[in-house]
């Protein structure tokens with residue numbers, strides 16, 4: 328058993344998922360230690376879209392009022408086929424289903440900084456940055472976690488539960504021997520930020536652009552500047568180089584191919600990444616629970632990774648609070664696994680795999696079917712609302728609640 332001074336819960340990873348779990352457990356009076364191998368507030372370009380269902384959750388946590396001024400409120404999302412606008416959806420159709428019938432474009436590091444500042448104010452949460460979780464084992468009612476601190480020294484910590492919120496390459500998931508089932512796409516994608524104002528060319532703040540030659544996702548992600556930053560996500564062909572000096576030239580070429588202009592684009596940042604569709608074989612192994620990217624990975628098209636990870640975090644924190652403070656049986660943690668693994672496989676994987684297929688569809692018959700379907704949805708308010716209920720992840724939360 329852990330001794331008196333041990334935390335009840337150890338969290339590996341201080342991304343948005345680990346921070347939400349820490350915040351909720353800490354507020355419930357549970358002693359928590361969170362280890363992060365980095366500094367928590369790194370600003371690599373990643374998530375920027377926060378859907379209505381997640382905004383409701385962040386509002387309940389008191390975070391929404393803090394992030395809204397840092398983001399861009401976007402009720403509209405547009406779908407194109409090449410240059411042809413197929414469909415425009417207004418999240419106002421979700422009034423009555425959510426308190427936030429819009430998407431907030433707010434970069435992940437801004438959310439993390441906000442959640443970190445909130446959680447740091449809670450005395451029973453201990454943060455250990457620059458400290459890497461390297462392994463864990465379970466025995467006699469406790470879990471032992473091995474960490475390597477900044478100076479290189481090894482430490483052992485005990486707790487009742489360990490949460491693996493340590494991202495795609497999760498050490499915790501590997502340490503407990505859970506398979507990460509699925510596949511990785513052969514091609515990489517590129518993400519490019521520019522202060523160029525695509526609104527002047529008629530684009531909304533959120534645009535999905537299907538194209539059999541080269542698809543694009545174009546989002547305004549901040550007001551930085553002003554005029555602010557638009558972000559283009561685009562697949563890389565195998566012959567396109569993204570190493571060293573070539574990366575900037577490739578980014579310029581991608582922007583020019585998307586929207587040719589005589590002048591060069593100013594490039595604020597660029598990065599490339601690989602995309603996988605994977606779900607952990609189980610989200611629970613005894614006293615070890617997985618959440619967020621350590622439990623599931625998906626293509627960013629549709630913006631569901633961080634959003635669904637935050638939904639895991641809330642479900643898991645509420646389950647642990649019922650067990651640790653409400654006397655509920657530990658077996659009830661299996662419900663977390665049943666509900667959230669179902670969402671990962673039946674909602675997020677299905678939607679994101681289909682989104683990518685639609686973006687890059689080369690078969691003319693399937694492409695025409697996609698065009699017709701999007702136009703029909705946009706013209707019929709009932710179909711449009713049903714579509715937004717899925718993309719905004721409201722359906723997935725309600726579906727999970729039905730699982731006992």
Ligand SMILES: Cc1cc2nc3c(=O)[nH]c(=O)nc-3n(C[C@H](O)[C@H](O)[C@H](O)COP(=O)(O)OP(=O)(O)OC[C@H]3O[C@@H](n4cnc5c(N)ncnc54)[C@H](O)[C@@H]3O)c2cc1C
Nearest residue numbers: 340342343344364374375376460494619620630632633634
């Ligand atoms: C280009 C791109 C765009 C995206 N856009 C969106 C979007 O718009 N909306 C959306 O919902 N999702 C989006 N995503 C996905 C989103 O970024 C992830 O789903 C999200 O970061 C998952 O959060 P997390 O807390 O689970 O993991 P992470 O954010 O990866 O955090 C994991 C944390 O664990 C720490 N860590 C790792 N290993 C260890 C260890 N051994 N010991 C201690 N600490 C460790 C890391 O330092 C890190 O702080 C995007 C992803 C990419 C790549």
